[in-house]
Amino acid sequence: MTIASQAPAELHGASAASTTTAPGSAPRRRRKSLTENRWGYAYVAPFFLVFAAFSLYPFMYTAWVSLHRTSLSNIDGGTWVGLDNYRNLLQSEFFWNALRNTFTIGILATVPQLCMAIGLAHLLNYKLRGRTFFRTVMLMPYATSIAAATLVFSQLFGRDYGLINTMLEAVGLERIDWQSGTVSSQVAIAVIVTWRWTGYNALIYLAAMQAIPGELYEAAEIDGANKWKQFLHVTVPSLRPTILFTVVVSTIGAVQLFGEPLLFGATNSTSGGSSGQYQTLGLLMYQQGWSNFHIGQAATTAWMMFMIILLIVGINAAISRLRNRAER
Amino acid sequence: MTIALPGTQTTSVQPVDRPVTRKGGRGARSGKPGPVAYTLLTLVALISIFPLYWTLVAGSHTNADIAATPPPFLPNASLFENFRAALDQAPIGKAILNSVIVSSSITIGTVLFCTLAGFAFAKLKFKGQGVLLALVIGTMMVPTQLSVIPLFMMVADLQWVNQLQAVIFPTLVSAFGVFFMRQYLISSLPNELLEAGKVDGASTFRIFWSIVIPIARPAMAVLAMLTFLTAWNEFFWPLIALTTANPTVQVALAGLGSGYIPQQSVIMAGTLLGTLPVLIVFTILGKQIVGGIMQGAVKG
Numbered sequence: 065m066t067i068a069s070q071a072p073a074e075l076h077g078a079s080a081a082s083t084t085t086a087p088g089s090a091p092r093r094r095r096k097s098l099t100e101n102r103w104g105y106a107y108v109a110p111f112f113l114v115f116a117a118f119s120l121y122p123f124m125y126t127a128w129v130s131l132h133r134t135s136l137s138n139i140d141g142g143t144w145v146g147l148d149n150y151r152n153l154l155q156s157e158f159f160w161n162a163l164r165n166t167f168t169i170g171i172l173a174t175v176p177q178l179c180m181a182i183g184l185a186h187l188l189n190y191k192l193r194g195r196t197f198f199r200t201v202m203l204m205p206y207a208t209s210i211a212a213a214t215l216v217f218s219q220l221f222g223r224d225y226g227l228i229n230t231m232l233e234a235v236g237l238e239r240i241d242w243q244s245g246t247v248s249s250q251v252a253i254a255v256i257v258t259w260r261w262t263g264y265n266a267l268i269y270l271a272a273m274q275a276i277p278g279e280l281y282e283a284a285e286i287d288g289a290n291k292w293k294q295f296l297h298v299t300v301p302s303l304r305p306t307i308l309f310t311v312v313v314s315t316i317g318a319v320q321l322f323g324e325p326l327l328f329g330a331t332n333s334t335s336g337g338s339s340g341q342y343q344t345l346g347l348l349m350y351q352q353g354w355s356n357f358h359i360g361q362a363a364t365t366a367w368m369m370f371m372i373i374l375l376i377v378g379i380n381a382a383i384s385r386l387r388n389r390a391e392r
Numbered sequence: 393m394t395i396a397l398p399g400t401q402t403t404s405v406q407p408v409d410r411p412v413t414r415k416g417g418r419g420a421r422s423g424k425p426g427p428v429a430y431t432l433l434t435l436v437a438l439i440s441i442f443p444l445y446w447t448l449v450a451g452s453h454t455n456a457d458i459a460a461t462p463p464p465f466l467p468n469a470s471l472f473e474n475f476r477a478a479l480d481q482a483p484i485g486k487a488i489l490n491s492v493i494v495s496s497s498i499t500i501g502t503v504l505f506c507t508l509a510g511f512a513f514a515k516l517k518f519k520g521q522g523v524l525l526a527l528v529i530g531t532m533m534v535p536t537q538l539s540v541i542p543l544f545m546m547v548a549d550l551q552w553v554n555q556l557q558a559v560i561f562p563t564l565v566s567a568f569g570v571f572f573m574r575q576y577l578i579s580s581l582p583n584e585l586l587e588a589g590k591v592d593g594a595s596t597f598r599i600f601w602s603i604v605i606p607i608a609r610p611a612m613a614v615l616a617m618l619t620f621l622t623a624w625n626e627f628f629w630p631l632i633a634l635t636t637a638n639p640t641v642q643v644a645l646a647g648l649g650s651g652y653i654p655q656q657s658v659i660m661a662g663t664l665l666g667t668l669p670v671l672i673v674f675t676i677l678g679k680q681i682v683g684g685i686m687q688g689a690v691k692g
Contacts, residue, residue, distance in 0.1 A: 104518030321428035
């Protein structure tokens with residue numbers, strides 16, 4: 065179901081309800097809804113003023129900037145270059161490297177995370193002793209900022225002084241240079257993201273699980289389904305809209321990944337590791353604009369990121385629509 | 393633009409711990425969890441807490457101490473020395489004050505504007521409503537990166553660089569907030585109440601103030617907590633708009649990490665200082681925040 069299509073239906077429902085209340089007083093009612101009409105704009109005006117100034121306008125203007133050669137030091141005086149920035153970006157190995165990394169880190173950070181979150185939600189859905197405690201504790205990583213979490217995990221993943229390597233050595237394994245390897249650094253960054261978001265997503269799933277009617281489970285039980293089958297055939301299908309929602313939101317987050325790769329290793333470097341092994345699109349955009357002062361190029365990268373998000377959201381919507389149609 | 397939000401079919405915002413759930417009639421599965429469930433949950437709880445505890449330990453030991461086998465697992469008094477060193481390296485005190493100012497302003501603005509707009513979208517009728525709402529929801533997909541460059545130009549023109557208003561104004565509204573308030577008010581604000589107010593001749597503003605606000609208050613509280621948390625942890629834009637001379641906590645933390653000789657214990661002590669305020673708030677309001685997030689999930 066889509067929000068855009070649902071909203072007018074609901075509004076229509078509301079208006080239908082209010083017009084049926086007093087069928088005799090049609091003229092007065094019309095005047096009243098006219099006043100409502102004007103007031104509606106007054107109520108949304110503050111939101112849309114701020115929104116237009118600080119979201120909508122910048123959003124359009126970024127597109128304009130991306131068509132110029134603009135330097136950070138002379139921000140208003142760009143020269144028109146048409147689509148050159150886009151052409152350069154698509155030919156740049158840094159872009160493809162960042163795109164690849166964003167993709168792999170994105171997969172590493174979201175797939176295990178969402179699977180664990182569903183399992184965790186399932187556990188939290190039991191009648192637990194101290195369930196408020198468990199729920200609250202699991203949300204603590206979400207309350208921790210990206211900067212704080214990344215600095216702590218950089219310590220934990222440290223090559224020489226990190227606790228994780230100390231532990232690996234203690235059980236007879238080799239120390240890992242988490243920062244310099246491509247796979248190891250991306251895994252480490254994915255761990256930070258997973259740590260921060262698993263509990264949050266578990267709560268989202270838990271809320272959705274609690275809305276599943278108990279009769280569905282009773283019916284499944286009568287049919288002889290065991291706990292695991294119930295989970296697979298009742299819980300997961302009922303969660304599908306929520307799963308889709310979390311996948312979309314996590315994907316949008318993953319495309320924008322920035323703080324973790326910037327601060328990983330506590331180096332605050334925009335290159336994403338010595339050979340760009342964990343450079344992401346978000347970080348590349350920052351590097352282009354604020355390290356290399358090439359604002360036009362940064363704007364181009366930002367637009368590419370948005371288009372990637374649109375593409376992914378579009379694919380998700382298409383898949384869910386196809387599936388819905390197939391079920392009908 | 394189509395995003396499926398969770399539970400789009402349920403229009404009502406339900407309290408998280410519905411009595412129905414307690415009785416086990418709906419939702420909560422299978423009476424008692426086994427020891428395996430408790431073990432797993434305890435493990436996850438430990439993993440959730442441990443990195444935070446480790447800032448405390450690593451903040452009070454030198455690099456060499458922390459790498460010893462077995463590593464130390466208790467903090468000691470040199471933590472305070474490291475606090476002092478961290479405060480010398482980065483203006484963390486100022487950063488905390490700045491973050492309080494910034495986050496509070498953003499919270500007040502967001503809750504006010506989003507309640508107003510959410511009410512209009514939930515209960516008033518006006519032309520273009522559907523389009524405007526779709527616009528609000530659509531922006532949830534726009535990456536921050538897309539607005540940062542013109543914002544930076546604007547802030548430079550206004551001479552706001554390194555000033556707190558540069559990070560307050562752009563974040564003053566939230567699309568999520570409008571949607572959240574709308575969903576809450578649709579189900580919780582009875583139309584009859586609005587009609588009654590109108591019949592009594594109350595002005596629209598009066599109706600908003602004395603009917604809508606009291607009913608919206610629980611949702612406003614939830615939105616306030618979530619907004620404050622998000623604002624406190626905001627990273628990308630403050631990093632661009634501010635410098636370490638006048639930072640928010642996150643900008644100060646980023647600066648801590650950029651020293652030439654990274655002293656882990658000092659970085660950890662600084663991280664702890666910067667995270668402590670939000671952890672304290674979370675310890676007090678955690679239960680409400682949990683409830684708020686679950687409420688937000690069932691909305692839709």
